[in-house]
Amino acid sequence: MNIPLLDLSVQHNALEEELKEAIFSVLESQNFIMGSQVKDFEDEVNSYIGSNHAFGCASGSDALLLALMAIDIQPGDYVITSPFTFFATAGAISRLGAIPIFIDIEFNSFNIDPDKIRAFLEGKDELSKKVKAPIEKIKAIIPVHLYGQMADMDPIMDIAKEFNLVVIEDAAQSIGAVYRNKNAGTIGDFGCFSFFPSKNLGAYGDAGLITVKDPELAEKVDVLRLHGARPKYHHKYVGINSRLDTIQAAILQVKLKHLDNWSDKRREIAELYNSEFEKAGISVAYSGCDDSCLSSGSSLENGKIVLPVEEGGSPKSSGKHIYHQYTIRIKNRDGLAKYLSSKNIGNSIYYPVPLHVQECFSDLNYEAKDCSKAVCASKQALSLPIFPELTKGEIKKIVSTIKEFLENES
Numbered sequence: 001m002n003i004p005l006l007d008l009s010v011q012h013n014a015l016e017e018e019l020k021e022a023i024f025s026v027l028e029s030q031n032f033i034m035g036s037q038v039k040d041f042e043d044e045v046n047s048y049i050g051s052n053h054a055f056g057c058a059s060g061s062d063a064l065l066l067a068l069m070a071i072d073i074q075p076g077d078y079v080i081t082s083p084f085t086f087f088a089t090a091g092a093i094s095r096l097g098a099i100p101i102f103i104d105i106e107f108n109s110f111n112i113d114p115d116k117i118r119a120f121l122e123g124k125d126e127l128s129k130k131v132k133a134p135i136e137k138i139k140a141i142i143p144v145h146l147y148g149q150m151a152d153m154d155p156i157m158d159i160a161k162e163f164n165l166v167v168i169e170d171a172a173q174s175i176g177a178v179y180r181n182k183n184a185g186t187i188g189d190f191g192c193f194s195f196f197p198s199k200n201l202g203a204y205g206d207a208g209l210i211t212v213k214d215p216e217l218a219e220k221v222d223v224l225r226l227h228g229a230r231p232k233y234h235h236k237y238v239g240i241n242s243r244l245d246t247i248q249a250a251i252l253q254v255k256l257k258h259l260d261n262w263s264d265k266r267r268e269i270a271e272l273y274n275s276e277f278e279k280a281g282i283s284v285a286y287s288g289c290d291d292s293c294l295s296s297g298s299s300l301e302n303g304k305i306v307l308p309v310e311e312g313g314s315p316k317s318s319g320k321h322i323y324h325q326y327t328i329r330i331k332n333r334d335g336l337a338k339y340l341s342s343k344n345i346g347n348s349i350y351y352p353v354p355l356h357v358q359e360c361f362s363d364l365n366y367e368a369k370d371c372s373k374a375v376c377a378s379k380q381a382l383s384l385p386i387f388p389e390l391t392k393g394e395i396k397k398i399v400s401t402i403k404e405f406l407e408n409e410s
């Protein structure tokens, strides 16, 4: 049995006729740039998530860049973010000459830890003494809603208000996710979405979208993505070329209608994984973690895996984790990854190297221990196959193969 990490072909086959029609209508109109489908899709997303303003752009990376440009981030400014995310989050900060401040994550959610943001801003931790960022130069926080679960936004918004910081939600992996009855991309000042093909709502190429709360900033974002020009050839700002392709917008319009159903299926799959792992007697909900990950492999219990934990994404707290990834933790992560691959079971490590210790940020002088939980996650996390069409039989096979690995090990 060959079980891929992600199989988009079933979804494609089911929607093929509708997609062809949508693409063909763009070909017929010949409006490849900013055709009517772009605005229609923006409006549909706006009402789907309940944001104030939404603008399509070329990618999730550009959405982050546009948000930072809209608030005039300058060289030498600082922006707080998570070290455990895809590179684009910090890349957008650095591209503007600003400096990322990496604040460690929570063990359970894999998301940035609000208590640690506060400790940093109040100068009560070791990192603030090392980074020495002048408080007036710290301009924004970019919480990342990793794997489809939103970061703990209430305390983050309180901190932002207190320290006068802009909040840019990196919701690239979290369209449709909910935290305390609020959708990803509607809590902060900006929300940045990616429609990279493997995302829960995936285009047929690169695509992204940015939501904006404030009407003036919304107008600025709208113009910044068109080289800063309005009307055409009259440039108020130095913007960028970052439009959402009309063809991609037309494809995304077809797919958006199915997103809730796909998200619910992903949640069902996650529940099934959890119950199968529990039945197999190889799971623990939480086994703690100490800083021994920094020197040796990891401090997790032998012979067990740690299941994903729903924090803000739990329905009990009016949230919704939409499982962009189903990510377990395991002591011998690399061994399991190899074993699964040898059995033709897809798996992936998101992310093997946290950003604070990436070579390109070595001039910032972080040490691994500055974000120790991110280091642990980078050694323990393994994402398993998840997509709406994954079958019960395939899930059972994956669980039994993991059990087999753990038994062979002991």
Ligand SMILES: Cc1ncc(COP(=O)(O)O)c(C=O)c1O
Pocket: 059, 060, 061, 062, 085, 086, 088, 089, 144, 170, 172, 173, 193, 194, 195, 196, 206, 207, 208
């Ligand atoms: C957390 C996160 N931020 C940003 C991005 C960038 O999105 P894109 O690939 O559309 O540029 C991604 C997607 O890969 C992501 O996962």
